[in-house]
Amino acid sequence: MTVIWHLALFMKKYSMKRKTVRAGGSVPEAREEVGMSTPEVLGDCSEGNATKQRAIALGIINHGIRRTFETAAHTPNELFDYTSGRWLANDALRLSERRTVFNVAELRLLAAQSVGRSSSDILSFTKLAECGCNRSFLITMRDGFKMIARIPYPHNQPSYYLLASEVATMDYLRSVVGIPTPDLYGYSAGKDNAAETEYIFMEYVRGSELRDVSSGFGERDIVSVVRQLVQLEAKMMSVQFPAGGSLYYACDLEKIGAGKGIPMPDDARFCIGPDLRPSLWHGRRESQIEVNRGPYETMVEALVRGAHKELVFLERFGQPLFPLDRSRREAYNYQEQHPSDHTENLNRYLLIAPSLVSPNPTLGSFRIRHPDLTHEGNILVSRTADSVWEICSLIDWQYASILPISLLAGIPDSIRNLDGDDEFDPKRRPSLPPDFTDLSDSLRGREMANLRRRLKHYQYFKDTEEWNPLHHAALMDPHMQLRQDLFHESSFPWQGEPLPLKRSLIQATREWDALAGPAAGPCPIAFHPEDVAEADRWQREQAELDLGMILSLSVVGCERHGSVPNERFEEVLLESKKMKDILFSYLETPQERTDFLAHWFLEDMDEEPYM
Secondary structure: OOHHHHHHHHHHHHHHHHHHHHHOOOHHHHHHHHOOOOHHHHOOOOHHHHHHHHHHHHOOOOOOOOEEOOOOOOOHHHHHOOOOEEEOOOHHHHHHHOOOOOOHHHHHHHHHHHOOOOHHHEEEEEEEEEOOOEEEEEEEEOOOOEEEEEEEOOOOOOHHHHHHHHHHHHHHHHHHHOOOOOOEEEEEOOOOOOOOOOEEEEEOOOOEEHHHHHHHOOHHHHHHHHHHHHHHHHHHHOOOEOOEEEEEEHHHHHHOOOOOOEEOOOOOOEEEEOOOOHHHOOHHHOOOOOOOOOOEOOHHHHHHHHHHHHHHHHHHHOOOEOOOOHHHHHHHOOOOEOHHHHHHHHHHHHHHHHHHOOOOHHHHOEEEOOOOOOOHHHEEEEEOOOOOEEEEEEOOOOOOOEEEHHHHOOOOOOOOOOOOOOOOOOOOOOOOOOOHHHOOHHHHHHHHHHHHHHHHHHHHHHHHHHHOHHHHHHHOOOOHHHHHHHHHHHHOOOOOOOHHHHHHHHHHHHOHHHHHOHHHOOOOOOOOHHHHHHHHHHHHHHHHHHHHHHHHHHHHOOOOOOEEEHHHHHHHHHHHHHHHHHHHHOOOOHHHHHHHHHHOOOOOOOOHHHO
16 A cells, blocks of 8 residues: 555545634535645646656755745844744754855945945845745845845855856846846855855845735736736747857856856857756765866757766766655665666667757757746736736846757746646637536635636747747647656756656657657667566656655645745644654554655655765
């Protein structure tokens, strides 16, 4: 019996009653709240999202908890420490990764000087927000002028490249392309300054995060904001870059002896240098191996550099590992996985990578896109005088990459309708059912949620076809998702899971003629039928386990990466322990109990072997 069925029993006997009592509602309403029949709560476990979901869960993409603060004063520890939340697993490690000590007085002085003022002009210096990568402070001057000081967390690597690239990317997009990003007042990509920390000083944008206001949007608001977003994407994707990688000021690369990169033809201040996708720099990869991470002059280079990086890492540091994501270990029979299997699959990938270049040369051209529009907190909006919501800024450009458009394309998860919605046709404007007014309150609420979700997807696809034909062409490629899965899985750090890449490679052999085109000839790789059967079995079982993990986190009340707001930490910790005890009570054999206790995913573990 797998964990998912234990979880179902647990939810039936425990969670339903608890949720119902807390909400004061009926059992069916509680069932909907928990998410047993609402896919919005369960998340998207589709194959196309597998890599991103795994990256978020493992911390390769780390949204953390974005939290705003309204207090006017802080103790030094509150300024230096992460105070927005806790983690059910490895809490001390996560907090230490986010602790940044700096010279407060000197940072205030540097900030004031960046806008032509003195530190005596500062009225207040308060922590504004924290997210997965950085901490922001609001600086208010005595005359009412406001600005942002943002400091990255020390675990963000490579720290110099990341900050240098983000400021250059924001500046280029704002000054050259016309994208609304915060205006920059000053920055330091290194700690060699009086404040003893990296920092960015930038404009304080007056607006609301889209995620905070979008729940109140009517149809007109949804259509308007989605169209604006598509138009901004069209503007940034209209720029064809001479190479792939990430964007920098040429002078910043020269400072650290990294060369001049490949210059931008429209502004010599900017150049393209190393690619900052997190998977290329994870853990020891950042400092203990020497590999070429860009710039890329061809799509083939972009496709293969991540696999080359991982092969170099495995040759030096590869060791057998359990999957880092403990909720996935049952699909591997709780056995350590040997890196030689992954090495073999990486070499298979390199054999087919040249044939993954899109037959449409335009789809192989290098473009840029915001790295995380799935997170609606990165889109700031404000109301105009006639009550229309306008996008006033796109923020958080850390990790932005310049890649072939066929590898960047996709509908953001916050907009994309959920897979399995058989009633949805992306080419037909959605509407409420004819009997909507006759439905119960709960069913009307569900239909309204369905309409909003479908309308966002429909409008994005429709407007992309009209305003961004290049992106639309990439979206229409039936093999777009498989190309992207292969690209990302081949770069993903070795963390004890050989089967995701293997599954995608098997799919490539099945679709080879259509994927690679007739000029590619026979597929250069093949798999034994037993390997194919194993991968198919794993995919089915893993989908069930992923669903079980998402359900369990929903029941407990924490995010996918295990984070919890401070004020709910003790409550959620208690709920997780209750759930563990109840699940354990349903296990039938000594081996099941041993495996369950050894691999329970909401407790501390040693992460060092996975770095």
